[in-house]
Amino acid sequence: MHSYRELFRVPGLRLTYVIGLVARLPMPARALALTVYTAVGLSQGYGPAGLVVGLFTLGSALGAFLWGTLNDRYGLRLAMTVTSICETVFWLLVPQMTFPVLAATALFGGMTASVGGSCFRIALGVLVPVDQRRAAFSLEATMTELCALVGPPAWMLVNTSTSTPTALYGLALLTLLGSGGFALLINPPLGERSTVSAAGWLDRRLLSLLLANSAAIVVIIGVEVGTFGMLNEAGQARWAGVVIAAQAAFSGIGGLVYGTLRRGFPLPLLVGISAVAALPVGLAGHSPLALSLAVAPMYLCCAPALAATAHALNEVAPVSALGRVMAMMQVSNMAGAGAGAILVGFAMDAVTPAFGPVAVGLGGLLLLGISRLLLVSRRTAVTV
CATH class of the missing domain: 1.20.1250.20 (MFS general substrate transporter like domains)
Structure with a gap:
């Protein structure tokens, strides 16, 4: 564990991992949340739910490139501010959406989805010295597994204990705390802005x-x-x-x-x-x-x-x-x-x-x- 003790001596890294954990936690639950709301909450079945999830996923892939370009040109803080606000608003509005509206906005919702994982890896690559990056990325990968294991069951527990709208509002809150935390507190210097x-x-x-x-x-x-x-x-x-x-x-x-x-x-x-x-x-x-x-x-x-x-x-x-x-x-x-x-x-x-x-x-x-x-x-x- 010596490698990890040395790692956490890097200034600002403890806070980065805490915010990274909060930002990552809701990400594995997105597909489950959309599936449950569409198939059960809107009584549309799993075929339409698959369509919504597919559109959201496609939007996430397209949005990743937009976010990456925004980050490289204007910095991580602006990129995360935009995505955290947009995705939070999306999850707050989902409980009010009918199926046609949800299907029409799922692609856009995916495009604005926060990329907390990418942001986390960028911060580690900039903040952590080269000889400690293996430990840093190994811990990040382990946290990814933890979030994938805990995120969906935790969301489902909130959903069954309260209601689907409440669980969706909780997803919005975690998104705001995690992605907003990156925007407010984590802004590693990326050097010269790129137009290459x-x-x-x-x-x-x-x-x-x-x-x-x-x-x-x-x-x-x-x-x-x-x-x-x-x-x-x-x-x-x-x-x-x-x-x-x-x-x-x-x-x-x-x-x-x-x-x-x-x-x-x-x-x-x-x-x-x-x-x-x-x-x-x-x-x-x-x-x-x-x-x-x-x-x-x-x-x-x-x-x-x-x-x-x-x-x-x-x-x-x-x-x-x-x-x-x-x-x-x-x-x-x-x-x-x-x-x-x-x-x-x-x-x-x-x-x-x-x-x-x-x-x-x-x-x-x-x-x-x-x-x-x-x-x-x-x-x-x-x-x-």
Whole structure:
């Protein structure tokens, strides 16, 4: 734990982590909140709810680039002020919306959604010395797992204990506190404001890192969905929460341990281990205990892979383009999550739920291979 004790001696970092935790907490609950309000609150069913969530997610991807550009040109404070106000207003208005209005505004709501994760990583990349960034990003990745585990159940608990509008107002409050906290209290100096085009920093090396990151997310999401499918097939769906908690715990442990290492592992190695470790998960059967143990090797590499991605992107990206680069990481996360969910879904329907982890493991290896080919092509071009 010496690495983390030294890390928290960096001025202003304790406050940054606290605000980062508050900003991240509501983010995993967004899709659940929109689904519950549309399907149950408006009695529209899960098809229309999926449409709303899809539009919101698409808007988030588009908005990430807008936010990144705004951050690079005018600074983090202005960017977070705009997004925190806009998203807070959106969640305050959702309980008053009919389905046509919600469907029409979901894309815009996603575009204005706060990007607390990207902001958090930018702040860490600027505030933390180079030799301590592995520990910083490892702790950030572990916090991401914690928020993903706690956020949706906590929102659902408020929803069932009070009402859906109250839970949505709570989401607005957390958004204002977290994103507004970044806007008011965290404003790391980013150096000269950038007007440089993507041609100045968007190269094969950066694209390779983003593709490897998507490969990791494909495996993570795919195995999570696949294990639920295996449990559901055996009538053990009630244990899904326990298995998912075990997955998050293994990932968190891996992240914390990774942050204490003197030397990290290359991102391709971490992603490759995750993908290969996913292949035999389907052989574990339908026992919740067996499944929890079977996913351990894979999930121990998850948070380290996410930390290694953020660390590597901060190494290759100029400070003046960090906003756009972190936005691209967020989009690669979304793309990986979408691809993983689709791939595992088709594999489970076409073959069996146990084949789901195999499919995403192979898919992750394929994407990882393509990411490496980008670098090989670059070296070949330089040699020629």
